[in-house]
Amino acid sequence: MEPKITIGEIINALETGIFDDDSNDSFIIFCKKREEELKKELDIIGNQITNHFKTPGLKYPLEFWQIQKSKDCMRRLALYSEFLVSQLNKSKIEDYCRTHRAFPFNINSFNSDIIFLMMNSFHGSVINDFFWIDDLPLFDMLSIIQGKFENLDFKNKTLLRINQIEEYLKSDKKFANVFRNIISLDEISINAKNNAFRSLNLLLIADVEKSVRYLGNKLIEHYKLKINPNSKEYNSIDSFLRKIPWKNDLIVSFSKYSLLTCNYDPINIRDKESQNLNITLKDRLDFLRRRFSLQRNQLFHGQEDDYNYHLNSFVNASALMEVLKTYSEYRIIYADIFDNK
Numbered sequence: 002m003e004p005k006i007t008i009g010e011i012i013n014a015l016e017t018g019i020f021d022d023d024s025n026d027s028f029i030i031f032c033k034k035r036e037e038e039l040k041k042e043l044d045i046i047g048n049q050i051t052n053h054f055k056t057p058g059l060k061y062p063l064e065f066w067q068i069q070k071s072k073d074c075m076r077r078l079a080l081y082s083e084f085l086v087s088q089l090n091k092s093k094i095e096d097y098c099r100t101h102r103a104f105p106f107n108i109n110s111f112n113s114d115i116i117f118l119m120m121n122s123f124h125g126s127v128i129n130d131f132f133w134i135d136d137l138p139l140f141d142m143l144s145i146i147q148g149k150f151e152n153l154d155f156k157n158k159t160l161l162r163i164n165q166i167e168e169y170l171k172s173d174k175k176f177a178n179v180f181r182n183i184i185s186l187d188e189i190s191i192n193a194k195n196n197a198f199r200s201l202n203l204l205l206i207a208d209v210e211k212s213v214r215y216l217g218n219k220l221i222e223h224y225k226l227k228i229n230p231n232s233k234e235y236n237s238i239d240s241f242l243r244k245i246p247w248k249n250d251l252i253v254s255f256s257k258y259s260l261l262t263c264n265y266d267p268i269n270i271r272d273k274e275s276q277n278l279n280i281t282l283k284d285r286l287d288f289l290r291r292r293f294s295l296q297r298n299q300l301f302h303g304q305e306d307d308y309n310y311h312l313n314s315f316v317n318a319s320a321l322m323e324v325l326k327t328y329s330e331y332r333i334i335y336a337d338i339f340d341n342k
Contacts, residue, residue, distance in 0.1 A: 002080060003076065004079035004082070004083050005083065006079060006082055010086055011043065011047070011082060014040070014043065014085075014086045014089045015040055015043060015044070017089075018036075019032075019033075019036050019089065019090075019091050019094065020033040020036055020091075020094075021033070028098065028102070031098050031102065032094050032095060032098045034111075035097060035098060035111055036089065036094055038111030038113075039088055039089050039094075039111060042085055042111065043082060043085045043086065045113075045118065046078050046082050046085070046118075047082070049074075049078055049122050049123070050075050050078050050079070052122065052123040052124075053071045053075050053078075053123045053127075056071075056127075057123065057124075059127075059128060063127075066290060067291075070127050070130075070263065070291070071123065071126075073264065074121040074122075074126050074127070077117075077121050077265070077266060077267055078267075080267050081114070081117065081267035084267055117265055117266075117267055119142065119143070120132055120263060120265040121265065122146060124146045124147070124148070125142075128292075129145050129146060130263060130288065130292035131145060131292075131316065132260045133260055133261050133263070133287075133288040133323065134316070134319045134323075135260050141153055145312075150312060155311035155312045155314070155315045156196075156198075156311040156314075158311075158315045159193060159198075159201075159311055159315045159318055160193055162315060162318040162319055162322060163190060163318055165322060166184075166186070166189075166318065166321060166322055167186060167190070169322070169325055170184075170186065170325070175340055176328075176332075179215075179328075180212065180325070183208065183215055184208045184211075184212065184321070185204050185207075185208055188204055189201060189204050189205065192204060198310070198311060198313075198314050201314050201317075202313055202314055202317055205314070205317035205318055205320070205321055206317055208321055209289070209293075209317065209320050209321050209324055210238055212321065212324045212325065213241070213286060213324055214241065216327065216328050216331065217241060217242075217245065217282060218230050219338065219339065220247065220248075220331065221245065223338050224247075224248060226245070228245060238289055239289075239290045242282065242283040242286055242287075242290055245283075247281035247283055249279040249280060249281055250281075250331075250334055251279065251280050251281070251282070251284075251285055251327075251330055251331070252277050252278070253278055253280055254276075254277055254278075255276050255277070255278060258278050258280060261284065261285065261287055261288060262284065262287050262288075263291070282327070282331075285327050285330075286323070286327060288320070288323070289320065292316075293316070293317075293320055
């Protein structure tokens with residue numbers, strides 16, 4: 002769906018007063034408050050679109066995926082603006098306020114779609130892109146988007162994540178046997194405990210790639226695809242996930258899919274939240290083609306100057322954990338293939 006809203010319509014909606022500022026009527030005051038909150042949200046959306054144009058805080062030129070992500074976010078923000086302008090209507094505001102005043106416990110004149118705003122902000126979707134880490138606390142995510150890392154203990158979070166990986170592997174002997182020669186778990190643990198975060202990041206990134214290719218190769222074999230996964234055509238993790246015709250054999254909820262792909266629609270066109278979706282390996286690991294891939298490429302080409310940061314270690318460890326979960330999901334579907342070979 003493409004937005005049809007015009008700049009003139011937005012400006013007119015922001016500048017046109019609907020309810021009397023000087024009224025003493027409690028209902029009119031409530032309606033006025035909703036009008037003001039709708040306009041405030043519309044103004045926030047405008048600032049977010051401006052940030053996408055200005056690309057603040059970016060060290061390097063935008064990658065192709067970042068350009069596309071930014072365009073997608075601006076389209077969604079424009080659609081949300083369209084919805085907000087449609088709500089800046091006297092009869093709609095009055096209907097809303099009558100309905101909500103009927104319930105004494107519900108006194109909000111407007112509920113901002115915070116998740117939508119976060120997932121379509123420039124810093125949230127283009128620079129940081131961490132929404133696929135679905136157990137990251139909301140406060141931490143807000144701080145990351147704002148560039149405030151001072152009070153976030155990612156060193157400890159990394160150690161906890163690595164411990165989670167160890168426990169995950171120990172929980173199933175067959176699973177552990179598969180990844181014993183793929184994941185450098187002992188080296189990862191030693192580097193993490195010794196605060197050697199530069200070498201830790203290199204190990205984690207390498208193990209993510211090895212794990213993805215191991216999983217992908219098993220699926221290629223099972224699908225009976227006439228593909229050589231070691232071909233130069235599939236050298237990068239992006240091309241490996243993007244160019245191979247994976248089947249839509251994984252089922253995830255719509256909300257999980259939104260987090261994995263960082264595609265979160267505005268409330269006015271969101272109608273699939275209760276549905277499950279069939280997705281491919283590319284969809285499931287789409288986050289590896291975005292910021293993770295960018296960081297990996299910058300690191301290996303000598304452009305990344307902060308790969309010892311604890312935040313990157315946490316993200317890389319989380320990526321490895323997510324790949325292991327993906328392997329488990331496919332293992333459930335194809336138990337005979339994954340456990341008997």
